Structure formats: structure tokens, C-alpha cells
Amino acid sequence: MPSFNQRSKRKRGVILSPLGWQRLQAAQKQSEREANGRQPYTLEDLNELTGLSLNTLTKIRRRQTAVDKRSLLDYFSTFHLTLTPRDYARATAATVVHREPITTIQQDWGEALDVSVFYGRIEELATLETWIQVDRCRLVGVLGMGGIGKTALSIKLAEQIQEQFEYVIWRTLRNAPPLETLLRELVPFLSQQQETEAKMGHLLQCLRDSRCLVILDHMETILKAGERAGQYRPGYEGYGELLRLVGETAHQSCFILTSREKPAELATFEGTELSVRSLQLSGSEEASLALIQASGLVGSEEQQKELCASYSCNPLVIKIVATSIQELFDGEIGEFLEQDTAVFNGIQKLLDQQFNRLSSLEQTIMYWLAINRKWTKISELSADIVPAASKPKLLEALESLCWRSLIEKRSGSYTLQCAVLEYVTERLIEQTTGEIVAASSPLPPASLPQSCSN
Ligand SMILES: Nc1ncnc2c1ncn2[C@@H]1O[C@H](COP(=O)(O)OP(=O)(O)OP(=O)(O)O)[C@@H](O)[C@H]1O
Ligand SMILES: [Mg+2]
Structure with missing residues (x-):
């Protein structure tokens, strides 16, 4: 029988935090882009690069069992990262998220975008993952202006955490489906066709019976424009009831909403329910700089940063303005910045200019x-x-x-x-x-x- 000392020694160790995991993945992705012809590293490749055993690598990446801090240091330094205290947690009952291994995941990604090219947002992904995995939030809003990256971020997040769920379903509300249409898709999918009636009660039962991840994109489409923010368009009030149930009732699932405006339920419940939260997205300099570099524009680091700042680091606007710079200024950022930028100021003018060409x-x-x-x-x-x-x-x-x-x-x-x-x-x-x-x-x-x- 092992002595107490042996047992406690064996228990010691660390586990990657969501932030550490995001940083490691981002650095690994960059290395894959630069040094591995954009191909993902296999475990065998990682074993060769880091010197860590396949078993240790698997443990680090699954984040359920503690490993030596030394192993994390080796893994991080392989990708030129410095391990900081925010990257890991001491393995205690509170930090280890015990999960039943999920053998089959049912997925329906609907019309989700391809996010294989995705940069930055490490902190945001880590925060959202912590809310969903560790704090077990039931309703999470991702909010921000058009083009800032809500849809891309929500898909990236869902891809990264999908293994923790039995069901993953992504739906856009861009064409304002009535609630019944949405329920008619969600209920049969989440109940494996056991229930076909589009009833809120059936949906709730599914959310209780299994761990489901439901992502609803473009929630603002069903909100009233020009009035007090967060109110529903006539005929869409049922969505408010849906969010109330998801946020207030006990179940094991999670809804992620993306929206330009905050629905009233999010605003109300995030004050009272710990399991309802929202993340306000602002521009991302890291993503914007990476997009500028990928588009082949030429300019000093300061010029690139100035360009990002001129468009509030909004990835969509940066992508669009980059093509104008390519066409009109031969890709020279400096020349573009010297012009009277009023011509390109704001997305409306930018799009006018693009459309006319x-x-x-x-x-x-x-x-x-x-x-x-x-x-x-x-x-x-x-x-x-x-x-x-x-x-x-x-x-x-x-x-x-x-x-x-x-x-x-x-x-x-x-x-x-x-x-x-x-x-x-x-x-x-x-x-x-x-x-x-x-x-x-x-x-x-x-x-x-x-x-x-x-
Ligand atoms: N982190 C990122 N890395 C690379 N590309 C990104 C990133 N974030 C956003 N983009 C790109 O910028 C564009 C706009 O992003 P997205 O569609 O997610 O914005 P949005 O906030 O959902 O906008 P809207 O409110 O109009 O729906 C897309 O082409 C997307 O691929
Ligand atoms: Mg969107």
C-alpha cells in the first residue's frame, strides 16, 4: 500500500488553464503555418519537437490529469513561449474538470463559416471557455459591432470545446426564423428524433438530459431596431421566454448568442444569475495585424498599427480596406495613410468605393x-x-x-x-x-x- 507521502507526491502537478491552452494552441498554429507547410503537427511530430512522451503530451492536451510543471515548461519553450502562472493551475479537486468521456458527438453546423484562418483572440477564447467549462454558464452572449468578429469567434470557440458536449448545433437567425421554426430544428436534433413537436418544454428536457451546445448567431435580427435596446420585434417575443428558461432553469447545457445588441434577458439575468454572462468584443489588434500581413501589404510596424487603429481594429473593415490599398496604392500602406483618408473613412464610404469599382x-x-x-x-x-x-x-x-x-x-x-x-x-x-x-x-x-x- 502506498504511504501518505507517496500518495500526496503523486497527486502533485499542474494542469493547463484555458488561457495557457489558448496560448499554446496559437503558438503551435503559427509554427505549423511557418514551419510545417500549414499542416497540423501529429502527436509524433510533437514528441520529436518537445522531447515529451506521447502519454505526457496526451495528458497535457486533454487537461484532465496533472502533469509535471517541467513538462509544460518544455512544451511552451518549444514554441518560444514563457510559461506564466496564469497558464496553469495546481491540480486540485477544484481545478480539475471531471468529465465523462463523450464517445459520440452529434453535430450540426448549419451554415457556419469556415474559420480555419483565425488569428488572435486568445484572452477572449480563454474567458469564454472558462465560463462554459469551469463555471458552467448556461447562457453566454458575445456582443459587438458589425464585422468585429462575433460569428468567427463563436464558431472557433464551439470547434474548440465541442468534445465536451454530446450535441453541438449552430444556427443563424440572419433570416429571422420564427421561434417555432427554430424549435422544429432544435428539438428533433437534440432528442435524436425522439421528440418532433416544436415545444419549449421538450427543448428544456433535452437540455437537462444531455450536455448540449446551442449557438444562435445574429440574434439582433429579431430585436427591434431604433427603440429601447434589447426588445423583440413583434411576433418574436417567444425568444425572450426561451432565453429566460435557458438562463434561469437548472440544466446541463449551454446557449451561446452572438448579437450586435444585448437582448433584454441577458441584461436582466447577468446581474442575478451567475450562469448568465456576456462578453463585449472590441477590435483585435493582433487579428488585424495578422490579416494585414496575410494580405501582403507593405509598411513598417508603425504604419500597420496606424492602419489598424484608423479602423478600430475591425477585422472585416481591415480586410476590405486592404484590397483598396492593393489596388490603388500598390499595397503601400504609407501612401494610403498620406492620402486624405476621408474618402475611405467609415464602412459606408469604403463600401461605396469598392462597389463602384x-x-x-x-x-x-x-x-x-x-x-x-x-x-x-x-x-x-x-x-x-x-x-x-x-x-x-x-x-x-x-x-x-x-x-x-x-x-x-x-x-x-x-x-x-x-x-x-x-x-x-x-x-x-x-x-x-x-x-x-x-x-x-x-x-x-x-x-x-x-x-x-x-
Ligand atoms: N480573429 C480573426 N481572425 C481572422 N479573421 C477574422 C477574425 N475575426 C473576424 N475575422 C474575419 O472578419 C470578417 C468579419 O467577422 P464576423 O463575420 O465574425 O463579424 P461579426 O461580428 O459576426 O459581424 P456581423 O455583426 O456583421 O455579423 C469575417 O470575414 C471573418 O472571417
Ligand atoms: Mg456575424
């Missing part, structure tokens, strides 16, 4: 993507556009729009960035109200879409 086919594609408001295949676009454009021409135009960061691409389908969708919708409305739609117009007036956020 598009070919007429590119503009028509933008309009059709705004009308369709969903991921659209090239074959559908081809059917929409009159007179027809050849497939190579369409592909070329789509490629160019992707390069300008005006559209998003995912396995052969395309959609507009949300902020861009609003802009194009406004343009469409102005255009069609300003003139009687001529028979030659490519746009049927009846199909005018509503704005993204109201």
Missing part, C-alpha cells in the same frame, strides 16, 4: 446574393442571372469578390458578409425606389430583401 457582372452577383440571403451555389446564381453569364466568367467574378472580402465562400457556395449584405440591400432599395424598374432590370422588385438587422 466592381464589374457589372460582379455587381449583379452582389445583388443576387443580397436577394437570396443564404448560401448560394454557382448553379443557382447561373439560373438567377439574365442575360446568362458563362460558368468561367461567373467563377472569375466570384473569385474576385472573394479576394475583395465582400463575399464568403464555403464548399462551392457563396454568401455576402452580413455588414456587406446590409449595404447592398440599402443600395438595392434606393435603386428600385429611385426608378421604375425597367423590364431589362435583372432584379424582380418583389424579391427585395429586408435589412439584415431589422
Whole structure:
């Protein structure tokens, strides 16, 4: 039988904190980009690089069993990181999150974006993970202005923590589905088709029976515009009841919401319920600088930082302005900064400038993507556009729009960035109200879409 001393010795050790884990992953990703042809390192690669055994590496990465602090130091120093006290916790009953291993995860990512290119946000990811994994929050809001990175962050987070859940489902509310439509998708999925009725009670039962992660993107779409913030549009009040139940009732699941505005329930309950919290996202200098570097712009570190600051480190705006700099200033940040930036100031002006440079086919594609408001295949676009454009021409135009960061691409389908969708919708409305739609117009007036956020 082991003596007390032996036992306590064996128990000693440390475990990576969510922050340490995020820092390590980010540094490892960077090394994969720079030194491994963008391929992820296998455990065997890591064993060779760090000198740590496969068993120790697995333990460190699973974060359920304590390891020697020395092993963490070795792992960190391999990727040129200094281990700080915030990167680990002493393994005690309180720091180890005991989890039953989940063997099968049911996932439905709906129309989620591809986030394989994602930079920075280490602190934010660590905070959200702590809230969800350690503090067991039931309702978490990710809030911030358009283009700041809420959707990208929520998908990245969900990808990183998915193994802790039996069910993961991601849904966008961009087209303002009535609550019943949403429940009709959530309930059968989360109950493995055992329940098919779109009832709130059934949903709650699923949230109790299993650990489910539900991500609802673009919550602001169902909130009233221009009134007291956080109130629902007529007919969408049921969402308030849904959030109240998720936040207040005991269950083992988590809802993550992204929104430009804070729904009233979040504001009310985060004061009283420890399990309801929200994170206000501001710009990310790290992500913005990485995006500038990836776009091949030329400029000193100060110039890059000045450019980021001019656009509040908003990743979407940075991506769009980068293409203007490429086209108009040969990629020279300095020359761009010397100009009267009023021309490019604000997203509206930036988008005006970009839109006016598009070919007429590119503009028509933008309009059709705004009308369709969903991921659209090239074959559908081809059917929409009159007179027809050849497939190579369409592909070329789509490629160019992707390069300008005006559209998003995912396995052969395309959609507009949300902020861009609003802009194009406004343009469409102005255009069609300003003139009687001529028979030659490519746009049927009846199909005018509503704005993204109201
Ligand atoms: N950390 C990041 N690293 C790399 N790209 C990012 C990052 N954050 C955001 N982006 C990119 O910036 C663009 C805008 O991000 P995203 O769509 O997440 O913004 P949003 O806050 O959801 O905006 P909206 O309110 O309009 O929906 C996307 O193309 C996204 O891929
Ligand atoms: Mg979004």
C-alpha cells in the first residue's frame, strides 16, 4: 500500500488553464503555418519537437490529469513561449474538470463559416471557455459591432470545446426564423428524433438530459431596431421566454448568442444569475495585424498599427480596406495613410468605393446574393442571372469578390458578409425606389430583401 507521502507526491502537478491552452494552441498554429507547410503537427511530430512522451503530451492536451510543471515548461519553450502562472493551475479537486468521456458527438453546423484562418483572440477564447467549462454558464452572449468578429469567434470557440458536449448545433437567425421554426430544428436534433413537436418544454428536457451546445448567431435580427435596446420585434417575443428558461432553469447545457445588441434577458439575468454572462468584443489588434500581413501589404510596424487603429481594429473593415490599398496604392500602406483618408473613412464610404469599382457582372452577383440571403451555389446564381453569364466568367467574378472580402465562400457556395449584405440591400432599395424598374432590370422588385438587422 502506498504511504501518505507517496500518495500526496503523486497527486502533485499542474494542469493547463484555458488561457495557457489558448496560448499554446496559437503558438503551435503559427509554427505549423511557418514551419510545417500549414499542416497540423501529429502527436509524433510533437514528441520529436518537445522531447515529451506521447502519454505526457496526451495528458497535457486533454487537461484532465496533472502533469509535471517541467513538462509544460518544455512544451511552451518549444514554441518560444514563457510559461506564466496564469497558464496553469495546481491540480486540485477544484481545478480539475471531471468529465465523462463523450464517445459520440452529434453535430450540426448549419451554415457556419469556415474559420480555419483565425488569428488572435486568445484572452477572449480563454474567458469564454472558462465560463462554459469551469463555471458552467448556461447562457453566454458575445456582443459587438458589425464585422468585429462575433460569428468567427463563436464558431472557433464551439470547434474548440465541442468534445465536451454530446450535441453541438449552430444556427443563424440572419433570416429571422420564427421561434417555432427554430424549435422544429432544435428539438428533433437534440432528442435524436425522439421528440418532433416544436415545444419549449421538450427543448428544456433535452437540455437537462444531455450536455448540449446551442449557438444562435445574429440574434439582433429579431430585436427591434431604433427603440429601447434589447426588445423583440413583434411576433418574436417567444425568444425572450426561451432565453429566460435557458438562463434561469437548472440544466446541463449551454446557449451561446452572438448579437450586435444585448437582448433584454441577458441584461436582466447577468446581474442575478451567475450562469448568465456576456462578453463585449472590441477590435483585435493582433487579428488585424495578422490579416494585414496575410494580405501582403507593405509598411513598417508603425504604419500597420496606424492602419489598424484608423479602423478600430475591425477585422472585416481591415480586410476590405486592404484590397483598396492593393489596388490603388500598390499595397503601400504609407501612401494610403498620406492620402486624405476621408474618402475611405467609415464602412459606408469604403463600401461605396469598392462597389463602384466592381464589374457589372460582379455587381449583379452582389445583388443576387443580397436577394437570396443564404448560401448560394454557382448553379443557382447561373439560373438567377439574365442575360446568362458563362460558368468561367461567373467563377472569375466570384473569385474576385472573394479576394475583395465582400463575399464568403464555403464548399462551392457563396454568401455576402452580413455588414456587406446590409449595404447592398440599402443600395438595392434606393435603386428600385429611385426608378421604375425597367423590364431589362435583372432584379424582380418583389424579391427585395429586408435589412439584415431589422
Ligand atoms: N480573429 C480573426 N481572425 C481572422 N479573421 C477574422 C477574425 N475575426 C473576424 N475575422 C474575419 O472578419 C470578417 C468579419 O467577422 P464576423 O463575420 O465574425 O463579424 P461579426 O461580428 O459576426 O459581424 P456581423 O455583426 O456583421 O455579423 C469575417 O470575414 C471573418 O472571417
Ligand atoms: Mg456575424
